[in-house]
Amino acid sequence: MKSIALVALFLPLAFGAEYLVGVGKDETTGKKGLGFDPSSIHPLSGDVINFEFRSGSHSVVQSSYENPCTSNGGFNSGVITVADDLAVDASGLPSVKLTVNSTEPLWFFDEAGGLCNQGAVLSVNPSQTQTAAGFKENAAKAPATPATSATPSTTEDHSSHASESATGTAPGSSGAAQTSPASNAATKDGAIQFAGIAAVMAMFMGFF
Numbered sequence: 001m002k003s004i005a006l007v008a009l010f011l012p013l014a015f016g017a018e019y020l021v022g023v024g025k026d027e028t029t030g031k032k033g034l035g036f037d038p039s040s041i042h043p044l045s046g047d048v049i050n051f052e053f054r055s056g057s058h059s060v061v062q063s064s065y066e067n068p069c070t071s072n073g074g075f076n077s078g079v080i081t082v083a084d085d086l087a088v089d090a091s092g093l094p095s096v097k098l099t100v101n102s103t104e105p106l107w108f109f110d111e112a113g114g115l116c117n118q119g120a121v122l123s124v125n126p127s128q129t130q131t132a133a134g135f136k137e138n139a140a141k142a143p144a145t146p147a148t149s150a151t152p153s154t155t156e157d158h159s160s161h162a163s164e165s166a167t168g169t170a171p172g173s174s175g176a177a178q179t180s181p182a183s184n185a186a187t188k189d190g191a192i193q194f195a196g197i198a199a200v201m202a203m204f205m206g207f208f
């Protein structure tokens with residue numbers, strides 16, 4: 001009984017799903033391009049969004065349904081620049097993770113990419129009344145947002161939100177983009193390995 005209870009304790013940790021979202025990747029072509037791939041996801045509380053950055057300068061910035069192309073002061077990945085010669089799904093692309101703490105809708109845009117009006121937006125847990133399509137419509141109507149260069153913008157303090165990214169790439173320091181491998185397979189293997197270790201540990205603790 002004890003071992004079962006312990007396994008039950010470990011399982012949620014091991015299997016909190018990870019949602020891989022490509023930034024600067026066209027979800028319809030699968031190639032480098034505008035926006036997010038996918039552009040709408042439905043994670044549960046405790047799940048993690050793994051933003052993986054493609055070629056060019058991009059930043060994932062939290063906004064609101066009404067003002068898709070304006071920071072709401074929440075999450076900001078900082079500007080991350082990836083060399084143009086890296087393949088769209090090259091291994092070791094820089095990534096920034098964000099843990100989701102509820103199933104309330106969350107809204108994001110690619111501020112540094114500068115194509116919010118053209119649909120560089122991400123809907124997280126859109127609802128019946130606030131839909132992913134509606135968010136894109138609002139983005140199309142929003143005041144145009146110029147692309148920021150690799151140097152941090154002067155009108156916005158990226159560093160103030162640094163603590164919100166779970167695994168850090170130093171926000172704003174584009175040159176030093178992290179190179180930790182972020183492939184889906186590796187993450188999955190890690191989770192399974194961890195689950196195995198947790199289960200074995202729990203069993204031993206139950207026996208002794």
Ligand SMILES: *[C@@H]1O[C@H](CO)[C@@H](O)[C@H](O)[C@H]1NC(C)=O
Pocket residue numbers: 075098099100101106163164165
């Ligand atoms: C969820 O909580 C963590 C820890 O407090 C925080 O770092 C993260 O930004 C939160 N996620 C969202 C989407 O606000």
